[in-house]
Amino acid sequence: MAMAFDLTDDTSDDDLLARFAAGEAAAARALTLRLTPVALRVAQRMLGDAAEAEDVAQEAMLRLWRIAPDWRPGVARVSTWLYRVTVNLCTDRLRRRRGVGLEAAGEVADGAPAPVSTLIEADRAAALEAALMSLPERQRQAVVLRHIEGLSNPEIADILGIGVEAVESLTARGKRALAALLAGRREELGYGDD
Amino acid sequence: MAMTEREDDRVLEPFFAAARARPPEPGPDVLARVLAEAEAVQAARPAAGRDTGAAAAGSSGWRALIGVLGGWGGAGGLLAAGVAGLWIGFSGIGALGAASTELWGGAGAILDADLGADGVFSLILDLEAEA
Known part of the structure; x- marks a missing residue:
């Protein structure tokens, strides 16, 4: 979608949010372009469903618009707040799924591997996403935020509302399970023995 | 970091790198919906929009x-x-x-x-x- 970037990339989230609250249309556009992808990435990897991830990203952004007038710059990072809201919205969705007996995650993880000849990098990413969906939810959150989003352990602790040691434990257990799931597919996915 | 965790990282890092290199991106329709809601929220509170800075304080x-x-x-x-x-x-x-x-x-x-x-x-x- 063509949207003019009227505000520079180095304008802080805090500043943009204040300008949004003041009614600046350019700030709305800049925040939409900057933060919607963040919410969508996390939601997609937590839910394993593109349509649901879009709904969650939209809802998370709507909540951001609504809290903008009350936002206190410098108290918390906007991105941390958005990660937390997105993770919580995903948790609600997953809980509802369990409530109606849908375990799409397991189905994805147990799917038959694609033929070796067709596997390219996209398939490697897809293999990881499928494996992620087989992890317990908390481990998946920690691994996604740490190793795909690249956040620090203290920031993840803040987002998940737990201690740093708990984050480390969740991440280590999550990676252990992922490695067990994916180790057998490394050769098939073209990684060889490096 | 424990030996097993280092080994896990060795196994997993190529997968993480592939995932980071191919992030899901919001389509134009999603961005349009998000922006439309942003504008609706702004339009719904014009007074609050002006109520910033010294006035807000x-x-x-x-x-x-x-x-x-x-x-x-x-x-x-x-x-x-x-x-x-x-x-x-x-x-x-x-x-x-x-x-x-x-x-x-x-x-x-x-x-x-x-x-x-x-x-x-x-x-x-x-x-x-x-x-």
């Missing part, structure tokens, strides 16, 4: 005071009390005697003496300035 004290008074209803009650006190003062009913002064105390006396509606707001502004 000034109004926050007001909101705090009104909250302490129990909302606008409470503030209205205070105003009514001030007007009533003024009326009592002018009408001479204030001569009800020392008992009423005892009952209402100093604040009632202040309102009776020299505060009308404007005076009450002046008092509120003073209180806000001190806050």
